[in-house]
Amino acid sequence: MVTLGDYLLVSGLLFTIGFAGVMLRRNIIIIFMSLELMLNAANLSLVAFSRFRVQPDGLPNYHAQVFVFFIITVAAAEVAVGLAIIVALYRARRTTHVEDIATLKF
Amino acid sequence: MPPFLFWFFALMTLGFGAGVIINRSPIGSALSLVLSFIGLSTLFLSLNAYFISVIQVLVYAGAVMVLFLFIIMLLDLRAEERRKINVVAFAGGAAVALALFVQVYRIIGALGAARQAFPPLRSGNTDDVRRVGLLLFANYNLPFQIVGVLVLVATIGVIVLSKRELR
Amino acid sequence: MDMNYLELLKLASPEAIVVATALAVLAVGLTSKNAPVLCSTVGVLGLILAAAEVFMLPFNATLFHGMLVISPLASLFKVICLTLAFFTVILARSDRSSRHHGEYLALLLLATIGLMLLVGSEELLMIFIGLELTGLALYVMTAFDKTDIRSAEAGLKYFLFGSTASAFTLFGLSLVYGMCATTGLAAIAQKLVAQPLSPLLAAGIVMTLIGFAFKIAAAPFHLWAPDAYQGAPVSSAAFIASGSKVASFVVLGKIVLVGFGPAHGSAAWHAMVAGWMPVLAVLAALSIVLGNLVALAQSNVRRLLAYSAVAHAGYTLLGLVAGGREGFSATLFYTTVYAFTLVGAFGVVALVRRETGGDDFVNFSALWSRSPLLAGCMAIFMLSLAGLPPLAGFFGKFYLFSAAMRAGENHGLLWLVALALFGSLISLYYYLIILKVIFSEPALSEVERGHQNLEHPGQPRGRLREGGDFLQRTTVAVLAIAVLFFGILPGALLARIIAALP
Numbered sequence: 001m002v003t004l005g006d007y008l009l010v011s012g013l014l015f016t017i018g019f020a021g022v023m024l025r026r027n028i029i030i031i032f033m034s035l036e037l038m039l040n041a042a043n044l045s046l047v048a049f050s051r052f053r054v055q056p057d058g059l060p061n062y063h064a065q066v067f068v069f070f071i072i073t074v075a076a077a078e079v080a081v082g083l084a085i086i087v088a089l090y091r092a093r094r095t096t097h098v099e100d101i102a103t104l105k106f
Numbered sequence: 107m108p109p110f111l112f113w114f115f116a117l118m119t120l121g122f123g124a125g126v127i128i129n130r131s132p133i134g135s136a137l138s139l140v141l142s143f144i145g146l147s148t149l150f151l152s153l154n155a156y157f158i159s160v161i162q163v164l165v166y167a168g169a170v171m172v173l174f175l176f177i178i179m180l181l182d183l184r185a186e187e188r189r190k191i192n193v194v195a196f197a198g199g200a201a202v203a204l205a206l207f208v209q210v211y212r213i214i215g216a217l218g219a220a221r222q223a224f225p226p227l228r229s230g231n232t233d234d235v236r237r238v239g240l241l242l243f244a245n246y247n248l249p250f251q252i253v254g255v256l257v258l259v260a261t262i263g264v265i266v267l268s269k270r271e272l273r
Numbered sequence: 274m275d276m277n278y279l280e281l282l283k284l285a286s287p288e289a290i291v292v293a294t295a296l297a298v299l300a301v302g303l304t305s306k307n308a309p310v311l312c313s314t315v316g317v318l319g320l321i322l323a324a325a326e327v328f329m330l331p332f333n334a335t336l337f338h339g340m341l342v343i344s345p346l347a348s349l350f351k352v353i354c355l356t357l358a359f360f361t362v363i364l365a366r367s368d369r370s371s372r373h374h375g376e377y378l379a380l381l382l383l384a385t386i387g388l389m390l391l392v393g394s395e396e397l398l399m400i401f402i403g404l405e406l407t408g409l410a411l412y413v414m415t416a417f418d419k420t421d422i423r424s425a426e427a428g429l430k431y432f433l434f435g436s437t438a439s440a441f442t443l444f445g446l447s448l449v450y451g452m453c454a455t456t457g458l459a460a461i462a463q464k465l466v467a468q469p470l471s472p473l474l475a476a477g478i479v480m481t482l483i484g485f486a487f488k489i490a491a492a493p494f495h496l497w498a499p500d501a502y503q504g505a506p507v508s509s510a511a512f513i514a515s516g517s518k519v520a521s522f523v524v525l526g527k528i529v530l531v532g533f534g535p536a537h538g539s540a541a542w543h544a545m546v547a548g549w550m551p552v553l554a555v556l557a558a559l560s561i562v563l564g565n566l567v568a569l570a571q572s573n574v575r576r577l578l579a580y581s582a583v584a585h586a587g588y589t590l591l592g593l594v595a596g597g598r599e600g601f602s603a604t605l606f607y608t609t610v611y612a613f614t615l616v617g618a619f620g621v622v623a624l625v626r627r628e629t630g631g632d633d634f635v636n637f638s639a640l641w642s643r644s645p646l647l648a649g650c651m652a653i654f655m656l657s658l659a660g661l662p663p664l665a666g667f668f669g670k671f672y673l674f675s676a677a678m679r680a681g682e683n684h685g686l687l688w689l690v691a692l693a694l695f696g697s698l699i700s701l702y703y704y705l706i707i708l709k710v711i712f713s714e715p716a717l718s719e720v721e722r723g724h725q726n727l728e729h730p731g732q733p734r735g736r737l738r739e740g741g742d743f744l745q746r747t748t749v750a751v752l753a754i755a756v757l758f759f760g761i762l763p764g765a766l767l768a769r770i771i772a773a774l775p
Contacts, residue, residue, distance in 0.1 A: 001109065001223055002109050002112045002224075003221055003222060003223055003224070004222065004224065005214055005221055006112070006116070007149070007153070008214045008473075009210075009211070010116045010119065010120065012207075012210035012213075012214055013120055013207070014119060014123055014146075015206075015210070015440075015444055016203055016206050016207040016210060017120065017123045017124055017126075017127060018123070018127075018440070019202075019203050019206055019437075019440075020127060020199070020200070020203035021126060021127035022437055023198075023199030023200070023202055023203055024127065024199045024200065025127055027132060027183075028429070029132045029174065029177065029178060029183065030127065030129075030132060030135050031433065032174070033126050033135055033136065033139050033174065034126065035436050035437065035440055036139065036166075036170070037123050037126060037139070037142070038437070038440035038441075039440050039443060040143065040146055041444060042440070042443040042446075042447045043146075043158075043162075043447075044146060044149060044150075045444070045447045045448065045451060046447045046450065046451070047149075047150050047153050047155045049447070049450060049451035049454075050153070050155060051153040051154060051224055051227075052224055052225070052451070053451075053454045054225045054226075057228065058227055058228030059227065059228060059237070060153075060154055060155070060227065060234075061454065062234065062237050062238055062241050063241065063245075063456070064450065064451075065155055065157065065158050065234070065238050066238055066241050066242055066246050066398075067398055067447075067450070067456070068155075068158050069157075069158065069161070069238065069242065070246075070249060070253060070398060070401075070402060071443065072158075072161060072162065072165050072166075073165075073253050073256075073257070074253070074256065074402065074405045076165055076169060076170055077256055077259075077260035077405075077409060078260075078405070078409065078436060078439075079170050079174075080173065080260050080264050081260050081263050081409050081412055081413060081432070082412075082432050082436065083173060083174070083264075084263060084264040084267040084268045084413075085267060085412065085413075085425060085429050085432055086177065086181075087177065087180070087181070087267065087268045088268060088416055088419065088425045088428075089416075089425040089426065089428075090181050091270070092419075092422045092425055093422065093425075093426075209476065210476075212472075213472040213473050213475075213476050214473065245337060245338070246337075246398070247281070247337070248281065248285070248336065248337055248340050248341055248399070249340065249398055249399055249402050252386075252390060252399075252402050252403075252406065253402060255386060255406060256405060256406045256409060258383065259380060259383045259384075259406060259410045259413070260409055262299070262376050262380060262383075262413070263380065263409065263410070263412070263413030265376075266373050266376045266413065266417070267413060267417075271372070271419055
């Protein structure tokens with residue numbers, strides 16, 4: 001039997017994988033992809049809760065699915081802006097590596 | 107969905123998700139990401155979220171991934187040459203990620219509700235596009251319009267940032 | 274549910290006016306020959322109109338289960354956000370990135386809409402969308418100056434940290450939603466009263482707060498701030514430090530005090546109880562210590578302001594940790610005064626940068642002899658940040674710390690207040706260093722100044738006065754007078770804030 005906990009575990013693992021990618025990888029494009037994994041982990045847990053919190057009329061809780069719809073839209077817009085920033089940076093610096101960007105110190 | 111199918115697609119999602127961060131070449135990562143999201147959309151399907159499952163494939167495999175590949179090609183990014191790994195930063199990052207994983211695992215293990223099966227659904231509920239749409243245009247009308255503004259921001263931003271300046 | 278477009282338009286009319294203004298500015302910028310002046314004029318007029326429209330709104334109204342709330346608090350802070358945007362539009366005139374001035378102002382106005390939605394919403398989805406709208410516009414505004422390499426880098430860092438933080442917030446929100454099955458703040462509070470704090474819910478709350486800690490630049494989530502403050506166009510930095518911060522504190526206050534209210538726990542020394550209060554208390558303590566200590570080592574005014582912003586985020590969190598009506602009002606008063614001070618300070622930075630081509634300490638040396646007005650205003654801003662009477666920063670800190678002292682039994686927050694006082698003492702030192710540079714060091718010789726300009730080609734050389742400057746100078750002076758005024762008569766603002774709190 002597959003339970004809510006199993007879905008949440010997969011979601012939590014996916015979030016952790018994404019976060020590990022953000023922390024460990026130095027290539028900005030791959031960091032962006034890892035961010036997408038993190039956002040989608042949130043989507044998975046929302047959809048799992050949508051199925052778990054069944055309404056009195058026997059239907060899934062569609063509010064959570066609407067939430068996911070908005071997240072997908074926002075995530076797509078975010079990727080577009082992020083990639084545009086990369087393009088602007090690449091024109092100036094010819095790099096997509098975090099470590100090569102050191103004009104501004106920490 | 108039978109448990110073995112769930113675990114198959116869960117492993118697909120997680121395995122290719124790990125592939126994203128392990129792959130050296132950005133193209134390999136991008137393709138792993140698509141496969142991971144296809145696994146994820148199957149999981150959505152198993153949760154009776156048909157509409158979300160379809161737009162997951164349409165938006166990510168169709169739009170976002172093309173954008174990623176386009177940028178990778180445009181900037182002509184090759185596989186990463188082996189760089190010296192900054193050991194301290196790597197260990198720190200790995201430690202934080204591991205701590206996060208342990209927390210997530212413990213918390214979800216401790217959750218009482220997590221062990222319950224999903225409650226049964228009314229049979230024949232396949233009109234979820236209509237229901238999500240109704241909610242979207244009635245209860246969530248305002249955020250829907252604001253998302254329009256957000257997309258406008260993204261459009262202006264992308265055009266201004268990626269435009270080559272005429273000297 | 275009954276939904277009427279006309280009613281929606283009526284209640285969201287200030288936001289609608291700002292959207293229309295943004296589109297108009299965009300159109301003017303694309304078509305007009307004399308674009309920068311016209312764009313700014315249209316933008317300023319639109320903001321004034323929107324602020325006037327806020328006063329026309331009904332006193333109390335709620336749409337869509339809290340997605341759009343009209344309340345005295347929301348209206349007051351909508352006006353404050355519009356005012357900050359107004360000053361930023363005027364400051365933006367002195368930026369060099371005037372090639373796409375229309376687009377820049379349009380993004381600024383659209384970011385303002387995000388802020389207005391944030392202060393006027395009590396629903397998680399709407400808050401998330403407001404955060405993202407503001408965030409996206411600010412990322413682009415940070416990376417906007419393509420003549421400066423640091424701008425794109427600052428934009429990238431801001432984007433990376435911001436997106437990671439919003440992924441955390443989102444995951445947290447999904448858990449909170451899952452456990453409470455609702456997204457309205459008031460409804461969440463009801464659910465929290467009914468059930469004990471489960472580990473999953475606690476994780477959701479902590480992850481949500483992490484995202485906000487990033488927004489307000491609290492340590493250890495502040496790493497983007499110094500780069501964004503230094504690398505971004507000055508007016509973008511001013512808006513990030515002012516408008517974005519005020520709205521974030523308003524919405525953070527609403528989330529923790531209204532939504533997560535029942536799960537507050539306790540941050541009292543030796544009596545910590547799990548909840549959001551200890552989380553915020555730890556963030557506050559870290560921010561105060563780290564912000565002040567690192568600020569000591571800076572030699573660039575904008576970076577110094579960034580690290581001091583981290584410390585100020587720590588002070589401001591004190592009010593939320595204290596909780597209750599008094600604590601929240603102290604937080605709101607402090608963050609408002611701080612926002613106006615920082616817009617003014619960045620105004621001075623913008624003018625000095627335009628004149629000397631940089632914003633390191635050396636560019637400020639002997640500002641007094643070059644422009645007594647700017648030097649005097651900067652002195653007011655810095656002393657107010659340091660918290661000296663009779664300036665607004667003094668009263669803000671006094672009220673904040675006393676609210677924290679009175680909260681809880683046995684002065685449980687004494688440790689935080691002591692830390693904050695210690696931090697203020699350190700901060701006095703680095704603010705005084707800036708003033709020493711401004712007032713006593715000899716002027717740069719023309720040769721040195723010319724050298725500075727060689728490092729930043731394409732900038733006007735040592736030009737002191739210019740036609741466009743008049744407005745900016747007036748703005749800075751008005752802001753300095755406001756900081757003085759709110760220090761002498763804090764009741765003028767505070768009474769309004771307290772009256773607006775439910």
